Amino acid sequence: MFKKILIANRGEIALRIIRACREMGIEAVAVYSDVDRDSLHVRFADEAYHIGEAQPDKSYLNFDKIIDAVRKSGADAIHPGYGFLAENHRFAARCEEEGIPFIGPASKTMALVGDKISARQTVGKTDAPMIPGMTTESRDFAEFEKFAKQIGYPVLLKASMGGGGKGMRVAHSPDELKKAIEFGRKEAQSAFGDDTVYIEKYIQEPRHVEVQILADHHGNVIHLFERECSIQRRYQKIVEESPSPALDDETRRKMGEAAVKIAKIVDYRNAGTIEFLLDKDKKFYFLEVNARIQVEHPVTELVTGRDLVKMQIAIASGEKLTWRQEDIVQNGHAIEVRVYAEDPDNNFMPSPGLVEYLVEPCGPGIRLDSGIYQNFTIPLNYDPIISKLIVWAEDRDGCIERMKRALKEYRIVGVKTTLKLLKQIMEDERFKSGDYTTHFLEKFSLYDDEIDMNKIAAIAAVSEKITPKIHASKGETEGIKSKWKLINRMRALQK
Amino acid sequence: MKKTIMVDNQEFEVEVTEEKDRFLVEVNGEPHTIDISATRFNGFSSMLVDGQSLQVNCRRVKDGDYLLTIGHNVHEVMFREAFIEAAMDESEAVITAPMPGLVSEVKVALNDKVTKGQPLVILEAMKMFNEITAKTDGIVAELPVNQGDTVSIGQKLVVIESAE
Numbered sequence: 001m002f003k004k005i006l007i008a009n010r011g012e013i014a015l016r017i018i019r020a021c022r023e024m025g026i027e028a029v030a031v032y033s034d035v036d037r038d039s040l041h042v043r044f045a046d047e048a049y050h051i052g053e054a055q056p057d058k059s060y061l062n063f064d065k066i067i068d069a070v071r072k073s074g075a076d077a078i079h080p081g082y083g084f085l086a087e088n089h090r091f092a093a094r095c096e097e098e099g100i101p102f103i104g105p106a107s108k109t110m111a112l113v114g115d116k117i118s119a120r121q122t123v124g125k126t127d128a129p130m131i132p133g134m135t136t137e138s139r140d141f142a143e144f145e146k147f148a149k150q151i152g153y154p155v156l157l158k159a160s161m162g163g164g165g166k167g168m169r170v171a172h173s174p175d176e177l178k179k180a181i182e183f184g185r186k187e188a189q190s191a192f193g194d195d196t197v198y199i200e201k202y203i204q205e206p207r208h209v210e211v212q213i214l215a216d217h218h219g220n221v222i223h224l225f226e227r228e229c230s231i232q233r234r235y236q237k238i239v240e241e242s243p244s245p246a247l248d249d250e251t252r253r254k255m256g257e258a259a260v261k262i263a264k265i266v267d268y269r270n271a272g273t274i275e276f277l278l279d280k281d282k283k284f285y286f287l288e289v290n291a292r293i294q295v296e297h298p299v300t301e302l303v304t305g306r307d308l309v310k311m312q313i314a315i316a317s318g319e320k321l322t323w324r325q326e327d328i329v330q331n332g333h334a335i336e337v338r339v340y341a342e343d344p345d346n347n348f349m350p351s352p353g354l355v356e357y358l359v360e361p362c363g364p365g366i367r368l369d370s371g372i373y374q375n376f377t378i379p380l381n382y383d384p385i386i387s388k389l390i391v392w393a394e395d396r397d398g399c400i401e402r403m404k405r406a407l408k409e410y411r412i413v414g415v416k417t418t419l420k421l422l423k424q425i426m427e428d429e430r431f432k433s434g435d436y437t438t439h440f441l442e443k444f445s446l447y448d449d450e451i452d453m454n455k456i457a458a459i460a461a462v463s464e465k466i467t468p469k470i471h472a473s474k475g476e477t478e479g480i481k482s483k484w485k486l487i488n489r490m491r492a493l494q495k
Numbered sequence: 496m497k498k499t500i501m502v503d504n505q506e507f508e509v510e511v512t513e514e515k516d517r518f519l520v521e522v523n524g525e526p527h528t529i530d531i532s533a534t535r536f537n538g539f540s541s542m543l544v545d546g547q548s549l550q551v552n553c554r555r556v557k558d559g560d561y562l563l564t565i566g567h568n569v570h571e572v573m574f575r576e577a578f579i580e581a582a583m584d585e586s587e588a589v590i591t592a593p594m595p596g597l598v599s600e601v602k603v604a605l606n607d608k609v610t611k612g613q614p615l616v617i618l619e620a621m622k623m624f625n626e627i628t629a630k631t632d633g634i635v636a637e638l639p640v641n642q643g644d645t646v647s648i649g650q651k652l653v654v655i656e657s658a659e
Contacts, residue, residue, distance in 0.1 A: 353647075411552070413552045466531060
């Protein structure tokens with residue numbers, strides 16, 4: 001078993017890994033950039049090393065600096081978290097060269113699944129259903145056209161090396177396809193340094209359902225059931241839940257089996273997620289493999305009662321996966337909401353800055369994986385995620401009510417957050433029904449809470465009495481321009 | 496003593512009477528009772544407004560200008576004098592940074608003529624480039640920032656005077 005692990009990440013995931021290390025008697029080493037000295041992960045770690053300037057390529061993405069910190073600290077393994085270097089197969093290869101265990105799959109597996117075309121080629125060898133589409137690349141438009149005709153319009157053009165919606169375009173005709181390829185290649189080159197694109201059948205009104213898998217270094221692979229992640233804004237997940245309200249037991253079983261087959265054929269090791277799309281007939285299709293522990297892993301942890309991060313560490317140190325498939329059960333329901341430092345009234349403009357006051361939800365069934373604290377300044381250089389609020393209850397309705405309760409308790413003063421949007425999603429009838437697709441947020445409009453303005457005015461009138469006498473505000477002089485709020489909200493949610 | 500206040504662009508006439516253990520507030524003639532606890536819980540004061548229990552955080556932006564956080568909503572409160580000052584600011588078109596960031600580019604110079612919508616400054620934050628544009632026609636009267644400066648939210652970037 002490892003004695004000391006260096007966490008090549010920051011924020012709430014770094015804190016998550018530190019906690020797993022603590023519970024296993026392993027020392028946790030944090031790394032931090034210029035702007036992260038005050039971060040929670042630095043404060044909670046056993047040791048912390050400064051690795052460079054705020055810019056990610058000068059710190060968290062810098063191979064040499066990370067390896068250097070490993071040597072300095074004497075850590076005997078690296079946990080990459082999610083994002084940053086977690087799916088960088090070259091970094092994993094570097095770790096292999098340096099003899100430093102990388103807590104994740106092998107670099108060759110990461111390279112295989114990171115390239116969507118090669119992933120499709122390999123997965124195509126199993127009987128797992130795949131979205132009809134190309135499995136080889138091509139530079140010949142005639143081939144693209146022939147394929148599109150074969151699978152039927154509309155088709156979706158995707159970047160082979162990409163994600164996050166970049167390079168993706170829908171085409172309804174050969175003309176649109178030609179344009180899509182032209183622009184798609186440019187976007188892919190700029191975003192991923194590779195302009196390889198391919199087409200798949202465009203699944204209309206899909207649901208995004210993914211399956212968690214775990215594989216050890218001894219050939220044992222299990223799945224830990226699914227997570228539904230259809231509530232997204234611009235390909236960024238905002239709400240995740242398990243079990244998925246879309247699945248019946250039969251489909252659930254089949255998806256789990258398909259996920260295990262896929263993990264085996266790509267020779268997967270450690271924790272990973274197999275993403276699927278569900279069409280309107282509830283048929284599922286393989287989408288891609290995510291070779292990392294995911295942001296939304298707590299949803300699975302709460303429903304199955306298993307600690308995935310500790311198991312990641314155990315697997316990476318060579319231990320056998322002792323959990324049997326038949327022992328993994330889904331118990332109750334869990335929902336996760338991601339809280340971002342963004343202004344939903346202003347096109348989700350990032351809102352970094354000082355967290356002046358913070359009141360966090362607590363009580364039964366509440367889990368808060370947070371990277372902030374009162375008096376902390378959220379840096380402007382990274383992803384503006386504040387926290388993940390995950391709630392567990394005996395059933396879905398109870399879980400929604402509990403999440404509403406938790407969101408009501410959660411108060412953050414000083415930065416704008418998406419708390420209000422999340423509360424309104426929980427109150428939405430369509431969400432409550434469980435019948436929603438990835439287009440959910442497009443049709444969603446943020447509304448003003450019903451407020452008794454006279455009461456607010458009464459409070460306002462005595463506001464001088466409750467303000468601290470000496471308080472130099474950092475300058476939130478931005479008043480609320482209400483007539484633009486509605487337009488901005490609609491625009492922002494329709495993107 | 497009656498005062499006029501603005502709450503989120505709505506005007507109210509209020510009168511506050513301080514009693515032994517509570518406040519009596521008349522809002523446009525309607526009476527309310529408010530009991531305030533002096534102890535702050537992470538910045539929040541407990542207020543019982545006509546029996547309703549609310550937690551309120553009040554932040555003073557400047558004299559007469561406050562931001563009230565109640566639940567997930569933020570309300571801007573301005574007492575009359577501060578409101579007049581703010582209105583004056585707007586006519587001079589004081590353009591401030593909407594978020595903390597780095598001045599990536601300054602596209603105008605002092606005394607330049609600008610038109611409404613014209614980009615003035617490019618602000619970089621959270622891997623995004625944001626164009627800060629002129630809200631009115633006019634002349635660049637003040638330009639207190641330079642390329643490479645780090646600015647905080649609300650910091651003055653450009654002041655435009657309407658060309659008369």
